[in-house]
Amino acid sequence: MSTQEVKICQCCGMPLSEEELISREPDGTLNDEYCKWCYADGKFTYEEKGPLLDFIVGHMPNPDNIPDEERRAYFDECLSKLNYWKGK
Numbered sequence: 001m002s003t004q005e006v007k008i009c010q011c012c013g014m015p016l017s018e019e020e021l022i023s024r025e026p027d028g029t030l031n032d033e034y035c036k037w038c039y040a041d042g043k044f045t046y047e048e049k050g051p052l053l054d055f056i057v058g059h060m061p062n063p064d065n066i067p068d069e070e071r072r073a074y075f076d077e078c079l080s081k082l083n084y085w086k087g088k
């Protein structure tokens with residue numbers, strides 16, 4: 001039995017379903033822990049969770065009109081489970 005597990009970015013939680021979404025080291029090798037937006041040229045885009053949460057709350061669809069504060073708390077909890085934020 002083969003299970004195809006889609007990895008998710010350990011910083012923002014985005015599914016890394018396609019190779020073009022996966023970040024690369026400065027030497028061009030794939031780093032499949034992160035997406036190309038969170039990690040580029042050997043540097044992480046987000047040092048703190050705040051700006052990333054701002055981005056997610058601002059860009060994720062919100063069809064049920066859930067208050068931003070509530071969504072922010074929810075995404076905050078999701079991010080806390082990812083490796084990148086565990087030690088922060």
Ligand SMILES: [Zn+2]
Pocket residue numbers: 009010011012013014034035036037038039
């Ligand atoms: Zn990411």
